[in-house]
Amino acid sequence: MISQQVMTYADFMNAPKRRDRAATRTALLEAARRRFAEQGFDGTGVREIAADAGVDATLIFRYFGSKKDLFAEAVKGEIPEGVGDPDAGPAALAEAMAREVVLEDRAGHGGGEHPLLVMLRSAGRPEVRAALREEVCGRYLADLESRFDGGDADLRAELVGALLIGMGVMRSVVASPVLSDAEPDRVAALVVEMVAALENKP
Amino acid sequence: MISQQVMTYADFMNAPKRRDRAATRTALLEAARRRFAEQGFDGTGVREIAADAGVDATLIFRYFGSKKDLFAEAVKGEIPEGVGDPDAGPAALAEAMAREVVLEDRAGHGGGEHPLLVMLRSAGRPEVRAALREEVCGRYLADLESRFDGGDADLRAELVGALLIGMGVMRSVVASPVLSDAEPDRVAALVVEMVAALENKP
DNA sequence: CAAGTAAGTCATCGGTCGATGACAAACGCT
DNA sequence: AGCGTTTGTCATCGACCGATGACTTACTTG
Structure with missing residues (x-):
């Protein structure tokens, strides 16, 4: 007993x-x-x-x-809402997104990878690809595009999205230590520089 | 007969x-x-x-x-050699890489996707990831890094690599039509702007 | 033409996968 | 305590996978 x-x-x-x-x-x-x-x-x-x-x-x-x-x-589900000030420029939004997708340690968000990167690693399935396209284009890129002036805002927004996704791939798939070990503030500053270079370029 | x-x-x-x-x-x-x-x-x-x-x-x-x-x-095998003038700046190299990885229609190169993107889609396998890291870091990023001045050349090279890979992902995995339909020269010009923004930034 | 070799096919194996239904045990309620 | 419900487990199914070895058919060579 x-x-x-x-x-x-x-x-x-x-x-x-x-x-x-x-x-x-x-x-x-x-x-x-x-x-x-x-x-x-x-x-x-x-x-x-x-x-x-x-x-x-x-x-x-x-x-x-x-x-x-x-x-x-x-x-599904835990994908965060749009971040940052709605009136801020694209560079500020890109910085917030960069911190969210790749620089955040995500300890509080369930501990795992960002859902976008999880989906990216399962992109062999057509359904997953469709959901990924929906998510990326419908949410992230649309928000970015609305903050660009000029004719090809969609293209410039897509280049910013490519940079962010590529950073995620570098850290999570290629597993290069450079991005992981770098200071987040330094990385964010460089991202801001790159995105700012896209503003007001006819 | x-x-x-x-x-x-x-x-x-x-x-x-x-x-x-x-x-x-x-x-x-x-x-x-x-x-x-x-x-x-x-x-x-x-x-x-x-x-x-x-x-x-x-x-x-x-x-x-x-x-x-x-x-x-x-x-393996058909991965092209380093492109462009060895003495040119990082922006010129990035432009050449962008044309090679994503903008080229690749009709003459076997007709298929760039090998890096093929590997990327099979990155669930650890061996594939290792080969991918080898390829990306050892060849592409090393070449980029050598053309940056300043302390964190590795980080800036990695951001350029992230942009290029992200462009490939956008076109090939997410299948957003924006990058595919855009004029290659226009895209290349924007990439040059972004990379140039990374030069000479202490 | 005949013999030998190389190219292509067939049947099948062992293993793993996602998924199902029958069964055993712990929980909650009266 | 006793009973029904819920939670977890076991055995197993059918399909598909990568891979092997025996077999058939076409080409080559003398």
């Missing part, structure tokens, strides 16, 4: 795990985010995710329906 | 295909490049590639050893 006051280590190890639907769901989601971010959709198996979460793989299908649905829920 | 002078359409269709090792190998390589570029390594099956080439999947293993070896050979 186990005493109410003292629980030995053996008791702790042999104790049946607590059953908690919400906690299990969250554990699966976090494990999925980690694995998908690291290995992409195709490179990650449901058994792998479940093992990370410490449960059986069957629960993925009970709680999320399918692997695709799990991916969608892992990626 | 088929006449030596006249071959009917039915004869053509029923004729056994010509057996040519070199031609088959090339057909497999081209099909592999297309498929890998479009769907990534994991998303592409050997039977798929072989069907595109019009042969049996077994030949892949006979000619290349394994699917991985086929991928390596499909990606």
Whole structure:
């Protein structure tokens, strides 16, 4: 019989795990985010995710329906809203985006990679590519484009988007240490310089 | 018996295909490049590639050893050498690289995507990521870095690399039409502006 | 033309994948 | 305490994957 006051280590190890639907769901989601971010959709198996979460793989299908649905829920939702002052110039917005996508350590945002980069690593799937295009063009680029003056604001906005995405790829896929080790303020200053060079150029 | 002078359409269709090792190998390589570029390594099956080439999947293993070896050979080799004047500034080199990676229609270079972008789409595999890092850092960034003056030449070179890779991602993965439809000269001019903004900034 | 070699095909193996349904055990309510 | 519900597990299915070896067919050579 186990005493109410003292629980030995053996008791702790042999104790049946607590059953908690919400906690299990969250554990699966976090494990999925980690694995998908690291290995992409195709490179990650449901058994792998479940093992990370410490449960059986069957629960993925009970709680999320399918692997695709799990991916969608892992990626969706936590994408942040538009950042910064709506009246500021494109350089200020680009700086805020750069900090959000690549420079932030993201410790408070679920700990994982930015959803855009997670999707980017699973871009073999056409559905993922479509969602990525939707997200990038509909949200980020549209916001940037509205702050450029001149005829080809769309092109210049796209170049800024390319710079930001490329920074994410450099850090997360190519894994070059330069961007990771650099001082965020210094990187942000350089990004501002590059974007400012695009303003008021007919 | 088929006449030596006249071959009917039915004869053509029923004729056994010509057996040519070199031609088959090339057909497999081209099909592999297309498929890998479009769907990534994991998303592409050997039977798929072989069907595109019009042969049996077994030949892949006979000619290349394994699917991985086929991928390596499909990606390797045709990466172009350093471009442009070695004494030119970083902006000139960046312009040349931009034309090579994203603006070129690549019709003469095998018709497919740039090898860097092909690798990028298969970056779920750690080996591919390692090769990609090797290629990007060892070749492209090193060349850029040597043309920057100042303390953090590596960081500024990496930002230029991020811009170029991001442009490739925008065109090839996100498939935004803006970059594809824009005039290459106009895009190149904007890239030069952005890179020039990084020069001589302590 | 006949024999030998090379090119292409067929059948199949072992493994892994996503997904399903039956089953066992812990929880909550009365 | 007892019972129904919820949570987690096990066994397994069918499809597909990369890969192998035996076999068939076309080309080459003498």
